[in-house]
Amino acid sequence: MSENKGEIKKMMIILSKATLENVYAAFVLANGARMEGIDAEIFFTFFGLEAVHKKKMNGLHIATVGNPAMHMPTMIGGLPGMEAFATKMMKKEMEKLDMPEVPEFLEILSDSGVKMWACKLAFDMFHYKKEDLFEGVNDIITVGDFYKKSEGEGVHMLFI
Amino acid sequence: MERTIAGKTIAVNDEGYMTDFKQWDKSIGEALAAENEISLTPRHWEVLEYIQKEYVNEVPLSIRKIGKSGVVDIKEFYVLFPKAPLKTATKIAGIPKPASCI
Numbered sequence: 596m597s598e599n600k601g602e603i604k605k606m607m608i609i610l611s612k613a614t615l616e617n618v619y620a621a622f623v624l625a626n627g628a629r630m631e632g633i634d635a636e637i638f639f640t641f642f643g644l645e646a647v648h649k650k651k652m653n654g655l656h657i658a659t660v661g662n663p664a665m666h667m668p669t670m671i672g673g674l675p676g677m678e679a680f681a682t683k684m685m686k687k688e689m690e691k692l693d694m695p696e697v698p699e700f701l702e703i704l705s706d707s708g709v710k711m712w713a714c715k716l717a718f719d720m721f722h723y724k725k726e727d728l729f730e731g732v733n734d735i736i737t738v739g740d741f742y743k744k745s746e747g748e749g750v751h752m753l754f755i
Numbered sequence: 756m757e758r759t760i761a762g763k764t765i766a767v768n769d770e771g772y773m774t775d776f777k778q779w780d781k782s783i784g785e786a787l788a789a790e791n792e793i794s795l796t797p798r799h800w801e802v803l804e805y806i807q808k809e810y811v812n813e814v815p816l817s818i819r820k821i822g823k824s825g826v827v828d829i830k831e832f833y834v835l836f837p838k839a840p841l842k843t844a845t846k847i848a849g850i851p852k853p854a855s856c857i
Contacts, residue, residue, distance in 0.1 A: 627856055630818060632839035693817050694857060703819060703857075706829035 604749030605634040610643035629707040640714035705731030761786040779849030810850040817855040
């Protein structure tokens with residue numbers, strides 16, 4: 596913490612999941628950084644890549660199974676339609692808080708200067724094409740490239 | 756606490772935000788902008804007047820609302836007030852720092 600008296604200059608956020616609660620966590624943290632004058636970049640890897648996939652970003656759900664904070668028995672959470680129902684309820688609450696949906700949030704992040712990177716390994720694994728991705732994605736890069744971009748003082752890395 | 760700026764005494768909180776909007780005038784705005792290394796252009800003033808109007812009408816401010824304001828888009832907002840735009844703009848406008856995360 597001695598460097599820069601601990602001042603945060605850049606947040607490097609790695610989003611590896613496509614459940615809505617995780618995607619929002621990454622987006623709010625990145626946007627919040629920009630609002631404070633802190634640089635922010637997001638590395639979309641594995642399922643996190645769905646958050647920038649044009650056809651998938653609208654269909655993201657919150658997890659009702661394996662999510663103890665849902666306070667819902669696992670068997671109930673696994674019923675057909677349960678995830679869609681829980682997601683609808685959450686989106687309603689979020690709209691009240693002025694939280695945009697994923698595509699609009701991506702536009703806000705892009706306009707705010709958040710850099711977005713797609714993980715090459717995940718991109719190849721899911722057989723995505725460049726045109727599948729949101730236009731604000733700066734490039735498709737390797738994990739090594741991402742580490743290179745993370746060099747410097749006051750840079751913090753966050754895995755979601 | 757109180758401080759003197761542009762030859763006037765204003766009430767501010769510990770982060771330097773004015774606590775009484777009625778004390779604000781344009782010369783104070785200019786001086787606060789200079790402290791934040793911004794020289795105000797007519798575009799800045801349009802944005803500042805918009806956020807002051809929202810404050811007076813008790814509409815909570817957020818980056819999303821700014822983007823939808825029709826006055827300025829988010830990209831230009833970051834160009835006009837490069838570092839922490841909402842915080843800087845509200846400080847210059849003499850209104851409280853928005854408590855929004857988005």
